[in-house]
Amino acid sequence: xxxxxxxxxxxxxxxxxxxxxxxxxxxxxxxxxxxxxxxxxxxxxxxxxxxxxxxxxxxxxxxxxxxxxxxxxxxxxxxxxxxxxxxxxxxxxxxxxxxxxxxxxxxxxxxxxxxxxxxxxxxxxxxxxxxxxxxxxxxxxxxxxxxxxxxxxxxxxxxxxxxxxxxxxxxxxxxxxxxxxxxxxxxxxxxxxxxxxxxxxxxxxxxxxxxxxxxxxxxxxxxxxxxxxxxxxxxxxxxxxxxxxxxxxxxxxxxxxxxxxxxxxxxxxxxxxxxxxxxxxxxxxxxxxxxxxxxxxxxxxxx
Amino acid sequence: xxxxxxxxxxxxxxxxxxxxxxxxxxxxxxxxxxxxxxxxxxxxxxxxxxxxxxxxxxxxxxxxxxxxxxxxxxxxxxxxxxxxxxxxxxxxxxxxxxxxxxxxxxxxxxxxxxxxxxxxxxxxxxxxxxxxxxxxxxxxxxxxxxxxxxxxxxxxxxxxxxxxxxxxxxxxxxxxxxxxxxxxxxxxxxxxxxxxxxxxxxxxxxxxxxxxxxxxxxxxxxxxxxxxxxxxxxxxxxxxxxxxxxxxxxxxxxxxxxxxxxxxxxxxxxxxxxxxxxxxxxxxxxxxxxxxxxxxxxxxxxxxxxxxxxxxxxxxxxxxxxxxxxxxxxxxxxxxxxxxxxxxxxxxxxxxxxxxxxxxxxxxxxxxxxxxxxxxxxxxxxxxxxxxxxxxxxxxxxxxxxxxxxxxxxxxxxxxxxxxxxxxxxxxxxxxxxxxxxxxxxxxxxxxxxxxxxxxxxxxxxxxxxxxxxxxxxxxxxxxxxxxxxxxxxxxxxxxxxxxxxxxxxxxxxxxxxxxxxxxxxxxxxxxxxxxxxxxxxxxxxxxxxxxxxxxxxxxxxxxxxxxxxxxxxxxxxxxxxxxxxxxxxxxxxxxxxxxxxxxxxxxxxxxxxxxxxxxxx
Numbered sequence: 001x002x003x004x005x006x007x008x009x010x011x012x013x014x015x016x017x018x019x020x021x022x023x024x025x026x027x028x029x030x031x032x033x034x035x036x037x038x039x040x041x042x043x044x045x046x047x048x049x050x051x052x053x054x055x056x057x058x059x060x061x062x063x064x065x066x067x068x069x070x071x072x073x074x075x076x077x078x079x080x081x082x083x084x085x086x087x088x089x090x091x092x093x094x095x096x097x098x099x100x101x102x103x104x105x106x107x108x109x110x111x112x113x114x115x116x117x118x119x120x121x122x123x124x125x126x127x128x129x130x131x132x133x134x135x136x137x138x139x140x141x142x143x144x145x146x147x148x149x150x151x152x153x154x155x156x157x158x159x160x161x162x163x164x165x166x167x168x169x170x171x172x173x174x175x176x177x178x179x180x181x182x183x184x185x186x187x188x189x190x191x192x193x194x195x196x197x198x199x200x201x202x203x204x205x206x207x208x209x210x211x212x213x214x215x216x217x218x219x220x221x222x223x224x225x226x227x228x229x230x231x232x233x234x235x236x237x238x239x240x241x242x243x244x245x246x247x248x249x250x251x252x253x254x255x256x257x258x259x260x261x262x263x264x265x266x267x268x269x270x271x272x273x274x275x276x277x278x279x280x281x282x283x284x285x286x287x288x289x290x291x292x293x294x295x296x297x298x299x300x301x302x303x
Numbered sequence: 304x305x306x307x308x309x310x311x312x313x314x315x316x317x318x319x320x321x322x323x324x325x326x327x328x329x330x331x332x333x334x335x336x337x338x339x340x341x342x343x344x345x346x347x348x349x350x351x352x353x354x355x356x357x358x359x360x361x362x363x364x365x366x367x368x369x370x371x372x373x374x375x376x377x378x379x380x381x382x383x384x385x386x387x388x389x390x391x392x393x394x395x396x397x398x399x400x401x402x403x404x405x406x407x408x409x410x411x412x413x414x415x416x417x418x419x420x421x422x423x424x425x426x427x428x429x430x431x432x433x434x435x436x437x438x439x440x441x442x443x444x445x446x447x448x449x450x451x452x453x454x455x456x457x458x459x460x461x462x463x464x465x466x467x468x469x470x471x472x473x474x475x476x477x478x479x480x481x482x483x484x485x486x487x488x489x490x491x492x493x494x495x496x497x498x499x500x501x502x503x504x505x506x507x508x509x510x511x512x513x514x515x516x517x518x519x520x521x522x523x524x525x526x527x528x529x530x531x532x533x534x535x536x537x538x539x540x541x542x543x544x545x546x547x548x549x550x551x552x553x554x555x556x557x558x559x560x561x562x563x564x565x566x567x568x569x570x571x572x573x574x575x576x577x578x579x580x581x582x583x584x585x586x587x588x589x590x591x592x593x594x595x596x597x598x599x600x601x602x603x604x605x606x607x608x609x610x611x612x613x614x615x616x617x618x619x620x621x622x623x624x625x626x627x628x629x630x631x632x633x634x635x636x637x638x639x640x641x642x643x644x645x646x647x648x649x650x651x652x653x654x655x656x657x658x659x660x661x662x663x664x665x666x667x668x669x670x671x672x673x674x675x676x677x678x679x680x681x682x683x684x685x686x687x688x689x690x691x692x693x694x695x696x697x698x699x700x701x702x703x704x705x706x707x708x709x710x711x712x713x714x715x716x717x718x719x720x721x722x723x724x725x726x727x728x729x730x731x732x733x734x735x736x737x738x739x740x741x742x743x744x745x746x747x748x749x750x751x752x753x754x755x756x757x758x759x760x761x762x763x764x765x766x767x768x769x770x771x772x773x774x775x776x777x778x779x780x781x782x783x784x785x786x787x788x789x790x791x792x793x794x795x796x797x798x799x800x801x802x803x804x805x806x807x808x809x810x811x812x813x814x815x816x817x818x819x820x821x822x823x824x825x826x827x828x829x830x831x832x833x834x835x836x837x838x839x840x841x842x843x844x845x846x847x848x849x850x851x852x853x854x855x856x857x858x859x860x861x862x863x864x865x866x867x868x869x870x871x872x873x874x875x876x877x878x879x880x881x882x883x884x885x886x887x888x889x890x891x892x893x894x895x896x897x898x899x900x901x902x903x904x905x906x907x908x909x910x911x912x913x914x915x916x917x918x919x920x921x
Contacts, residue, residue, distance in 0.1 A: 021392040045385045052382065052389040058347045059393050062354025082376040086340060090317045090347040115381040118372035135375050155375040161341045164316060 002210055003301075004225040006267035008294060010287040011038030012279050013072055013232055013272040016051045023274065024051065028060040030276045032067035034283030039064075040072035040102060040232075040270055043079075046111030054079065054087060061095040070100035072232065072270065073175035073193060077106040077117040077125070081132035082148070082160055085139035089166040097168035101136070102193050104175035105129040120154075126180050128154035133172055133188050140166050173230060182209055186216025186227060191268075195232035196245055206231075206264045230268035231260065238278060246271065253286045258293040304445040305333055305457030306415060307362075307405055307425040308434060310348070313339030315429070317348050324352040326431050328359040330438035333458075336405055336425050338364040346386060353394035360458075361390075362399030399423075402462040402483050402500070410437045420446050423461045452477055459484030464502030464545045466526055472505070473515040479506040490769030491550065494531070495596070497539025498773035501548040502526065508553045510660045514632040516549045517658065521630070521895055523547060528898050530658055532571045533598025534770045537778050537835075538864050540654070540899035541601070551600060554660055557581045565666045566623065571600025571659050576764075579756035588669035588755035590615045593705060593721060593809075595759030603662050604653020605861045606825045608833055610723035610758060613703040613813030615667040619650040619823055620814070623665050627657035630895040634660070648886050651825030652875065654899040655883070656890050673724035673732030674758045675750035679743030681716040684708065685795035687742045688808075691720075692786025694738050695810040696831045701725040702735045706808040710801050718743050723758060777841045779848045780862035781855035781873075782830035783808070790854040797836070797847050805837040826879045827857050835862045860900045874900055881905075 014027035028039040043053040057069050092099035105125035106112055113119045120128055131152040138148050142163030150157040173191030176182050177198055185192050192213055199205035214224040235244025246253050260266040271282055308327045310320040324335045337345040349361040371377045391398045404422040408414040418424035428434050448454045449470055462484035463469055472480050481491050481504040491504045505516040520528050527546030534541055542548060554570035565587055569578060576595030582588055590611030592602055607618025624638035637646035648656050681687040695704045704722040720739055724732045812831050820826040838844035858873040875883060888904035
């Protein structure tokens with residue numbers, strides 16, 4: 001039973017649909033009004049029905065005041081790392097520290113390639129992500145006087161410009177499922193950001209994933225708690241109990257999320273769906289109750 | 304006067320750039336262009352500005368370096384394009400249109416005036432004082448529009464394409480001409496399957512206006528020239544990027560000339576759907592293709608292989624006379640007795656010879672026809688193709704059946720058959736079509752008795768938003784003399800690659816073959832079928848299609864997007880091409896009409912007068 005002790009985050013995952021054009025922005029604003037901590041968008045620019053997520057994130061950040069924003073997760077093969085670092089730092093500065101960098105090694109390779117991105121094999125894409133994370137952090141390290149240089153297997157930087165420095169240390173969250181990605185997450189990432197529906201074996205898979213990340217973190221000389229454990233829930237509903245993990249009355253959500261936090265170390269809960277009503281109730285009813293349960297249980301454990 | 308400010312991220316950080324944009328917005332300056340990247344990401348800053356200001360439009364400097372996946376600081380161009388489209392959608396009228404040109408100038412009245420007109424003058428600013436200093440320029444009146452011309456904003460003028468002399472557009476066409484920045488440009492930019500961005504669309508409504516448009520095109524030999532009737536053309540040659548389009552869509556009349564001889568006169572811009580509706584009350588029809596949204600002009604100058612062809616011939620076989628405006632602006636009439644060589648050429652290669660302004664057809668008597676759309680599931684596409692070939696090729700003339708399939712799904716192929724039986728007797732219709740149900744497991748059988756207008760009525764009307772094609776269509780065409788076992792095998796193999804999302808066979812023969820090959824420039828009279836394949840990958844389809852060539856004899860130019868020069872000899876066999884080249888030298892010696900299966904004019908021997916070239920074929 002793990003609890004890494006992170007403060008809890010509650011977030012939403014609106015679809016970045018192109019029509020209606022402002023639906024995703026409106027849902028970001030609704031998420032903020034509902035008291036959520038985080039709004040995230042998937043990144044599939046080759047999908048004709050979707051916006052460019054990078055632009056959507058910057059625009060939604062300009063239209064909100066308090067909520068944090070992240071790609072969930074950003075497709076690295078279409079977003080070369082130094083440019084990605086610069087855009088993230090720029091939005092982080094303008095939003096006064098509200099940007100988070102959710103990133104993945106790449107998926108939907110046909111779409112990536114059709115858009116002019118580089119197709120990599122699974123192993124290669126993980127190595128490329130590892131290189132990229134190094135470049136991104138180097139780019140944010142704006143105070144170092146020497147220009148940025150990198151000569152790797154997948155990326156090259158010749159006398160690159162560092163900066164700007166982000167407003168705050170932007171956490172890097174990685175979408176990971178398979179062992180090598182979990183190892184990378186434990187070794188270098190600040191957060192693990194999978195979707196429950198894609199984890200094999202469900203809750204059991206979370207336990208295994210956590211263990212793998214913990215081991216990798218320790219091997220890298222890090223505390224396991226330096227990696228926040230997060231979770232997306234795509235099938236959600238507040239009706240009578242359905243198929244999804246969060247598909248039932250609020251009490252069911254509260255019980256299950258409390259257990260996920262205390263027993264599986266999950267400290268960020270991000271719900272899919274484009275229903276503003278669901279977002280409001282998640283923020284107003286469910287999140288406070290889960291926070292209270294978890295605070296209470298942690299208090300008892302400490303004594 | 305429309306002016307912009309340059310916000311330079313190489314000098315200034317994100318927060319300050321946004322503050323400058325707010326100040327510029329407050330001062331009524333209309334445009335902010337964010338450049339550089341040392342201290343901020345220009346696109347993120349531009350996006351943020353639209354979110355926190357009310358009026359100012361934003362743009363960024365285009366990146367010039369090529370995309371390189373190893374360069375950690377490069378950008379993927381298609382992603383950057385998508386980003387532009389996204390911000391334009393999130394913040395309508397707040398972005399600089401992608402085609403708008405701007406010029407960096409000093410904050411000097413004369414420099415700003417000199418730059419305005421064809422581009423937006425953009426002045427570098429580093430602090431609020433810089434902005435206050437140039438703000439009066441924004442309030443000053445801009446250059447006046449030329450007398451008698453539609454007023455266009457500086458932003459529209461900045462989107463004009465270099466190389467097109469917009470101020471020289473003939474007065475007769477100026478009112479209805481469409482430029483890239485005009486609100487209606489999107490509705491005339493694209494065709495059915497091809498995205499475009501023409502630099503100027505001219506829309507003549509009379510024969511003399513067509514001549515005016517041609518004169519304008521003659522003065523612009525360096526830009527592409529598309530000729531459009533209704534914009535359906537699969538090969539997409541009726542649009543382009545940065546060139547001219549002459550659209551004769553408003554020449555769309557239909558008039559009965561002689562009821563006894565069933566002679567009608569039709570404008571090139573009328574769609575076949577509307578032609579069919581107009582002929583209905585007379586009990587007549589004109590065979591067209593298989594889709595009512597196609598325009599008369601494109602089809603009646605290329606061929607017209609349709610659902611009535613086996614009974615009534617190609618569309619061009621019903622043509623009795625055509626009127627067109629030649630490259631030198633001369634209006635001419637061509638028929639069996641007037642300019643017969645031109646009449647021959649227009650029927651198959653018309654796009655090379657002029658812009659047709661009217662067609663006179665002898666319609667066919669067509670009553671109720673059987674019109675069927677059958678859907679079958681095939682587990683053995685090779686067998687289905689072969690069997691279709693036997694049935695459709697040997698069917699009586701009253702029966703024309705087209706075969707359509709695409710990618711395999713869940714191990715099976717969905718085959719759609721589109722069939723017309725020109726017979727009002729339902730028993731005959733059922734009799735003719737029943738054998739085709741063998742091609743697979745029928746899952747949908749829909750057959751009705753209808754006038755031909757019911758067949759053409761399948762097309763959706765084109766709304767005010769116009770044609771909405773995007774990208775470049777990839778299509779191949781071939782005539783298939785006989786649908787052999789070998790063809791069925793190789794076509795099945797092609798389909799199994801998954802490369803082809805649309806594959807069609809059109810049955811020919813019948814009345815098409817009654818006409819002698821030298822009667823019209825369309826000379827493919829003997830093939831039994833026309834095959835079309837569409838894919839998303841040009842290179843891959845080219846390789847696969849080339850493997851099928853032994854089964855082919857020529858191609859139908861309307862369905863072909865391969866622009867390699869050897870395709871010309873597929874469209875026109877050597878003797879036909881030779882004759883066309885001599886006629887091209889006579890009617891369009893400077894090769895004005897060059898953008899659709901261009902026939903190079905025959906070289907003219909020294910001392911020979913082009914007009915004296917004699918026509919000895921035929």
